[in-house]
Amino acid sequence: MTLLLATPTMNPAAWLRAFERLTPELDVRAWPDCGDPTDIRFIVAWETPPGFFSEFPRLACIASLGAGVDHLLGDPDLPRGVFVTRVIDPSITQQMSEYVILHVLRFSRHSQSFDQDTVEEIWRPRIPLQASDLTVGIMGLGQLGLDAAHKLMQLGFPVIGWRRTHKDVAGITTYVGAEALPDFLAECRVLICMLPLTPATQGLLDAETFRLLPRDAYVINVARGAHLVESDLMAALDRGHLAGACLDVFETEPLPAGHPLWHHPKVTITPHIASLTNPTDVVPQMAENYQRVMAGERPHHLVDIERGY
């Protein structure tokens, strides 16, 4: 009974070390050194190619290395009858909220303008945008979205939310479904995309969405590059409708050299670091899920394949 780390786009060394340190009794292998494929019952996966899992006839569970599972559900050959799990971890939530707060405050406090003034040795006070005037709209009120919402409210920002399906969310005015999207967008001075990537949310940040935002709105995308139509964003920035954007994720990652986003004066770029999974933090939940699945139980943090997250 063996656990396989399958992370073709990423060096698995830190994960191997964490499993060895925290669960020395487990037989853990790292792709491409899979050994006999019939040994493999549990795969911890990140960005595996389509069809990857069909080689493992006795596979019982696929665990996404991160909070997102779009990299798995996009595989048309994903085996049926196999559990798919994702990571839910306080550290991931904490990091995401920090990132969102940092970039909302960078916007409201004119941080980039002051940095530019510093380069030019210009002393030019600018009055901050008042938090109480700056409604932040969060698309996606799951674990991550809710934590960010509550922390932004504690800092004095009015927060509203949008979700695809109805669920009561205490203390946050929530708009539900496609019909409510225009009303939601009209209220957002800052729009933050924290949605899971599914066929229903792909490309949602497009020209029409930007048109429905108020003038001088600011857009933050910490979800997936495929949520955003990058050319539509640049057009909305260039015609002066949006004040700026902060992007952690991109249609192509790493963002290619020479891509116009790199040097767009209104865009802040970070290299997909809003929230990084720390092996030491999440290996215990993966090891527990491995034991549960081997004992015939359902794992924690199970993904609803139909819903897509």
Added chain:
Amino acid sequence: MTLLLATPTMNPAAWLRAFERLTPELDVRAWPDCGDPTDIRFIVAWETPPGFFSEFPRLACIASLGAGVDHLLGDPDLPRGVFVTRVIDPSITQQMSEYVILHVLRFSRHSQSFDQDTVEEIWRPRIPLQASDLTVGIMGLGQLGLDAAHKLMQLGFPVIGWRRTHKDVAGITTYVGAEALPDFLAECRVLICMLPLTPATQGLLDAETFRLLPRDAYVINVARGAHLVESDLMAALDRGHLAGACLDVFETEPLPAGHPLWHHPKVTITPHIASLTNPTDVVPQMAENYQRVMAGERPHHLVDIERGY
């Protein structure tokens, strides 16, 4: 009975407008158009020159335009027996906490490094410093320091405090007095100066203080330029002991063109904007204090001249 706005370094137009709008019945004048000096009973002051107040024989109260009163108490000819007040306002507190959180997160999340990578089109993920590992030490636990402390704790940062005199502060490990300063500094990965400027705190951020901070500490000064010995800070940065600094206040303001701080790669500069007094927010408390003083009562937010704040 007249109120005088005396702000020689600042255009008083916004203040005049706010008084006219909110208290149209009040006779408000703006320096240098003081009229008969014996009319003046109440002066709203900012950075008046030494001896300024001795021209007004019937003066009853001097109201600082901001939270700090060092610009008043430094005047050796400040009249005796005249009330001195300062501004305490939720908006000032809110802005200061926003600023502090923004710059703590900019440090912990490597924001400046990502900005630099963007200029060079380099995709280079960096693991954030974990909030739980980053003890933030706040010097000065008054109205402003306490609010920042609580909000940083809500975001997951361990917070400790230092104050000159003893006072119980719920939930925050507090070091008191000069003897405890070395122990306090040894714990601070981020040091934030939010002290009032008094003879006892002037120059407190000096070579000895920086030596007592752990290696790679980050320093934020949002109090007064005179708290910091700028040349000592630059020396501590240049020998690699400190990771960086964020300064909103300076020995000379505006920071002169050509000053080495403008282009120090480890220093973030902002033009004294961490917290700006909004006339509309604080004119009501000034008008109320004016009425109280005219009625023979003590004004709110009275300054203890001996203590210095």
